[in-house]
Amino acid sequence: MRKIADSTVRRLSLYLRFLEEFEDQGIATVSSDALALRGGTTSAQVRKDLSFFGSFGKRGLGYAVPELAGRLREILGLGRKYRVILLGAGKIGSALVQYRGFQKRGFEIVEIFDVDPAKIGKRWNGVEVSDVASLEAKLRDQGIDIAVLVTPAEVAQVLADRIVKLGIKAVLNFAPVQLAVPEDVAVKNVNLALELEALSYALTNR
Amino acid sequence: MRKIADSTVRRLSLYLRFLEEFEDQGIATVSSDALALRGGTTSAQVRKDLSFFGSFGKRGLGYAVPELAGRLREILGLGRKYRVILLGAGKIGSALVQYRGFQKRGFEIVEIFDVDPAKIGKRWNGVEVSDVASLEAKLRDQGIDIAVLVTPAEVAQVLADRIVKLGIKAVLNFAPVQLAVPEDVAVKNVNLALELEALSYALTNR
């Protein structure tokens, strides 16, 4: 498949969210213009984004809301469940485990690991926290799709290496480091410090 | 000032982080190539990014680590403290309050608000949780720089409007909605669902 820009994929996710809102409101069809207005972009952008994957609209009318939502779910690969592990049972990890949007989209946390003996053995939302030393033993042939890294910066790379060796191909990284991974492994970073500094820059340069 | 791309600003933040690492290791000078290697980019990119703001290097030698770090802090506006308020005393908010990188960079949480009577009055890391109804009263002439929104999606826009009316010019938004704000207000979104769906897309289309 033709390479699609990351920015495009993110907008598709947004469109899907808006379509679901519209669906809840009982709106049957929506134009690229309405979608653009909701998302702070332009109608041409919306149509171009969709055009990479096919033509889903009806000229003169717009897009059928439930149908387009369905197509976007397909495109984004949301038609299935994803098995997710959490590395690091700290504050952020705890917030993630209880985050309902996670479940709702089919992302299921199946294992949690930590090093802290005080945490190991505890149950979090029904999942027992395991010793990270048992990572390889526990995950052999488990078919894990995504690893969420919520550890201190110092250990993130070492854990990433172990994850990669286990064949996991997607990582959501909250540790404030740039991970080095093979190019067939997808990494998305959530870096709070970066966001704050971008705001600081914006406040400074106006 | 000439418009600088968001991607550039984010890379500058990264460079600063790397420079601080190098400083800790006692490294006195660094080349654009070394910096690029550390950050997974190219030396030309590093030099171009810096060139928007001046020329900080010495040909034949590279960049003086502490000096460049200082210049980047200036550029990013990190030479001062920022007064931050937290809207929403939930799980993520709790994680943020205790996040040390926050303090370290001069972002100080001075007020926390919630609607839940069970939370109002409690102390979080030394800061009392206030009723969100008292937002305007508490913040008048308080000189707040940044608001962090960690509320359910439903109330985020209403709160954003109130924040804007109070003259706050920067928002870090964790609610999974696209906020509508005047264009002189900077908004950065942290949207977990978007990141997960980008991973889902990456896993699906390979």
Added chain:
DNA sequence: ATAGATTTGTGAATCATTTCACAAAGTCTC
């Protein structure tokens, strides 16, 4: 001093993304 090795800073070229603009296809009204 001089020669050879590094490394910056930056226009120019390339590559990527967004916006424009309009024909084609459909809807809606009377």
Added chain:
DNA sequence: GAGACTTTGTGAAATGATTCACAAATCTAT
């Protein structure tokens, strides 16, 4: 069902970001 109106889908143009490539500056070793 004819005419006016809407809205899509998409090449082409414009804009934006990254990479190339090289002169200029400085360093190092002798």
